Amino acid sequence: MDSSLLNEHIVLQLPFGLVLLDEFKMEQWHNQHVFMHLQLDPQLPLEKKSYRELFSAVEGLYKVIHKQTSTNFKPFRIFASRTEAGKYLNIWGKPMLGGILVITSDVTELKQLEHKNLEAMVEGQEVERMRLARELHDGLGPLMSAIQLKVDQSISPPSPGEPDKASELKDLIHTVSKEIRAVSHALIPGSLLDFGLSPALKSLCERMEQPGLEITYYAPKSVPRLEQAKELGIYRIAQELLHNALKHARANHIHMQLSSDGGNLTLSVEDDGTGMSNLDPADSGIGLRNVRNRTRSLEGTFVLESQPGKGVLALVEIPVI
Ligand SMILES: Nc1ncnc2c1ncn2[C@@H]1O[C@H](COP(=O)(O)OP(=O)(O)O)[C@@H](O)[C@H]1O
Ligand SMILES: [Mg+2]
Numbered sequence: 001m002d003s004s005l006l007n008e009h010i011v012l013q014l015p016f017g018l019v020l021l022d023e024f025k026m027e028q029w030h031n032q033h034v035f036m037h038l039q040l041d042p043q044l045p046l047e048k049k050s051y052r053e054l055f056s057a058v059e060g061l062y063k064v065i066h067k068q069t070s071t072n073f074k075p076f077r078i079f080a081s082r083t084e085a086g087k088y089l090n091i092w093g094k095p096m097l098g099g100i101l102v103i104t105s106d107v108t109e110l111k112q113l114e115h116k117n118l119e120a121m122v123e124g125q126e127v128e129r130m131r132l133a134r135e136l137h138d139g140l141g142p143l144m145s146a147i148q149l150k151v152d153q154s155i156s157p158p159s160p161g162e163p164d165k166a167s168e169l170k171d172l173i174h175t176v177s178k179e180i181r182a183v184s185h186a187l188i189p190g191s192l193l194d195f196g197l198s199p200a201l202k203s204l205c206e207r208m209e210q211p212g213l214e215i216t217y218y219a220p221k222s223v224p225r226l227e228q229a230k231e232l233g234i235y236r237i238a239q240e241l242l243h244n245a246l247k248h249a250r251a252n253h254i255h256m257q258l259s260s261d262g263g264n265l266t267l268s269v270e271d272d273g274t275g276m277s278n279l280d281p282a283d284s285g286i287g288l289r290n291v292r293n294r295t296r297s298l299e300g301t302f303v304l305e306s307q308p309g310k311g312v313l314a315l316v317e318i319p320v321i
Helices: 003-013 033-037 061-068 108-154 165-187 190-195 197-208 228-248 286-297
Strands: 016-021 027-030 076-082 088-096 099-106 214-218 253-260 264-271 301-306 312-319
Touching (some): 108 165, 197 214, 228 264, 228 312
Antiparallel strands (some): 264 312
């Protein structure tokens, strides 16, 4: 068999999208997969289309090609770029035949798997936290009360002039009990389980206030109760956003707000601090990445708005029906 025919046959079988651009960044050759990957209409010819038209469905790709080809062409790789149709593509650009070969590979399934793993991890952490909190609260709590009672019963009041060992011991026991409650509360906020999201967020804001930093909270009178996992997820998101404003913003005022319009619950956290110059999700830390993952696993949307010196506004919208 003719080896060039064989090559061609093999190339057609590969699950990659291939587009060869000429030196003017116009289409010169492509294979069939690019139609699917780049959301192009298979009925319309691609001949001599510019890279701008070809790659319009993949945010960022057009810009990368523009940048990488402004002087001498530099090869590039983009990982898991999201297309308008919600596909994830890995994309490579290589110099070839005086132009550029762009190769796309569909990694949507991998990305979904990664997302599922993340979700399971987050859920696993919460289950473990809840178990520990319960153990501390229900196991150690009553034990400490029992010790307190025994101490009360068995230590006689001090004789005049002697140090009051009993009350020192009682103070110590009281402190340990308080610590246990605080740790259990940090693991899983009791007020969240007992009273719901809004009272728990209000108490979170109150606890975090410090001299020189005002934290205000607003929510309508009645916020509907949601499934436990949803309330906990939104609480964790609020916790991280508040923590960020406390840690990074150097703000004077933070305002948290919850609002509900029937179909959606919206959480906003706004500060008047230093703001962020880089809002690119790819550059965020673990905290904001977790916020994005949690929002996604609750099928909601997350938006960050900021300008340097003008504070940060974080908006999370979760469908609740
Ligand atoms: N409210 C904020 N004000 C100013 N900068 C912020 C704010 N929130 C986040 N940032 C910036 O974004 C970065 C990433 O945040 P995050 O993903 O939570 O990671 P971490 O808090 O661990 O640094 C922070 O290091 C900080 O530079
Ligand atoms: Mg953080």
